[in-house]
Amino acid sequence: MSKTNTTSVNAILCGTGEYTTGYVHNKGSQSDKKVGVVGLCMFELRRLGHVADISMVGTTGKKFEGIRKHLKKNIEDVYEGLDVTTHTFPADDVERDVYAYQAALDTLHPGDIATIFTPDPTHFEIAKYAIERGIHVLVTKPAVMTLAHHKELVKLAKKHNVLVMVEFHKRWDPIYTDARARARALGGFSFFTSFMSQPKFQLNTFKAWAGTLSDISYYLNSHHIDMHSWMMEGRAVPIRVVASASTGVAESEPYNCPKGTEDSITLMTTWRMLDADTTGTAVYTASWAAPKSDVHSQQRFHLMTHKGDINVDQAHRGYYVASDDSSFASVNPLYMSYAPSPDGHFNGHSGYGYKSIEAFVKAAQALNNKEITLDELNNRLPTLESTETTTAILEAGRISLDEGTYVDITYSEESGYNLVVGDSDNQHKKKKKIVEVDTV
Numbered sequence: 001m002s003k004t005n006t007t008s009v010n011a012i013l014c015g016t017g018e019y020t021t022g023y024v025h026n027k028g029s030q031s032d033k034k035v036g037v038v039g040l041c042m043f044e045l046r047r048l049g050h051v052a053d054i055s056m057v058g059t060t061g062k063k064f065e066g067i068r069k070h071l072k073k074n075i076e077d078v079y080e081g082l083d084v085t086t087h088t089f090p091a092d093d094v095e096r097d098v099y100a101y102q103a104a105l106d107t108l109h110p111g112d113i114a115t116i117f118t119p120d121p122t123h124f125e126i127a128k129y130a131i132e133r134g135i136h137v138l139v140t141k142p143a144v145m146t147l148a149h150h151k152e153l154v155k156l157a158k159k160h161n162v163l164v165m166v167e168f169h170k171r172w173d174p175i176y177t178d179a180r181a182r183a184r185a186l187g188g189f190s191f192f193t194s195f196m197s198q199p200k201f202q203l204n205t206f207k208a209w210a211g212t213l214s215d216i217s218y219y220l221n222s223h224h225i226d227m228h229s230w231m232m233e234g235r236a237v238p239i240r241v242v243a244s245a246s247t248g249v250a251e252s253e254p255y256n257c258p259k260g261t262e263d264s265i266t267l268m269t270t271w272r273m274l275d276a277d278t279t280g281t282a283v284y285t286a287s288w289a290a291p292k293s294d295v296h297s298q299q300r301f302h303l304m305t306h307k308g309d310i311n312v313d314q315a316h317r318g319y320y321v322a323s324d325d326s327s328f329a330s331v332n333p334l335y336m337s338y339a340p341s342p343d344g345h346f347n348g349h350s351g352y353g354y355k356s357i358e359a360f361v362k363a364a365q366a367l368n369n370k371e372i373t374l375d376e377l378n379n380r381l382p383t384l385e386s387t388e389t390t391t392a393i394l395e396a397g398r399i400s401l402d403e404g405t406y407v408d409i410t411y412s413e414e415s416g417y418n419l420v421v422g423d424s425d426n427q428h429k430k431k432k433k434i435v436e437v438d439t440v
Helices: 038-047 060-075 098-107 122-133 147-160 174-183 202-204 216-232 352-368 375-377 385-403
Strands: 009-014 051-057 087-089 112-116 136-139 165-166 189-199 236-247 262-273 279-292 299-305 310-311 407-412 418-419
Touching: 009 038, 009 098, 009 352, 038 051, 038 060, 051 098, 060 087, 087 098, 087 299, 098 122, 098 352, 112 122, 112 352, 122 136, 122 147, 147 165, 147 385, 147 418, 165 352, 165 385, 174 216, 174 299, 174 310, 174 385, 189 202, 189 216, 189 262, 202 279, 216 236, 216 262, 216 279, 216 299, 216 385, 236 385, 262 385, 352 375, 375 385, 385 407, 385 418
Parallel strands: 009 051, 009 112, 051 087, 112 136, 136 165, 189 279
Antiparallel strands: 189 299, 236 262, 236 407, 262 279, 299 310, 407 418
């Protein structure tokens, strides 16, 4: 792979599924990401001169012929000037190679970039391998599944002066961003509740790992936990988590996920204000057992503070479309706009799906050029160092479900967050635990 100049960076896209390519189960995705997000954004950033060579890596080479045809038909043939040429790992004739990411990342140079949109338990090993080679990393949520892994990667990122950003794209949603600013001016925290769901047919996409390697809370609660944590940044800390879950859909026909796979998970979290002896309660709920509806993902939150109240329905923006070919839908081009511009080019630059990826690429370039420091980026972006709160709550929730008890969260400036497990309730203790895997 060519050496980057002072402007552009080479990119490895780890993971070739729905969010990167829009290609799932040997065909285009049936979700709202029919041509993907990461790949399309990177092809556009290459057209604009920010990215040089692009490679994709998965665990099987057998998919790449179909992916290339999919990208050619749905991106290159649709948008003016977008070239979907990529290097791919492993080779097309390889049935399975879980370490292909290493061969791909070895082609990069320090200062290049990698995106990680792979199953949750694989994030840590891939990110660690990249960071140790001086490669900037954009990782999907959840960044990792344990505080121990989170802290280890933060230390490595500092050691190698590498940007590790979590792709919390809701931080670029103009309504959520505005809500965050208003929330911080409305006094002490009282109550927060959030709900986020996806239709149950998505279990067909996730069934290889759902209920064994990760859960719906890690996958979807992470968004609103991060948003709320961002609102509370420097003002409050979580101190206790108690989790509850429902079952019955994911484990049944036709999804057949392992017995006990949660359909919905709720994390009740107590927060303590730092400047006063007051507490607040947050209730985060996520589900992948919803029916098909007018949106792919229901997303909303309600915040109540000592001086105000904020309600946001992210799924419904007052824009509805119906046609003979598709059902009634509430659409949201503020996330990703796939309609070409009048001159035929990609026209989604204002979408928060694109803006989060663009922000990462430009921040990596600025860090390479010594135009900004990691400390400055930690104050501006959802870097790994600035999102430890989210990992603490997510892991505490998982432990609470597994052990049938509450989990206390302690915090200090020196050691960050740590978890303290309460007395187990054997009656409600789950027999299975989600564990991280050693390899990809």
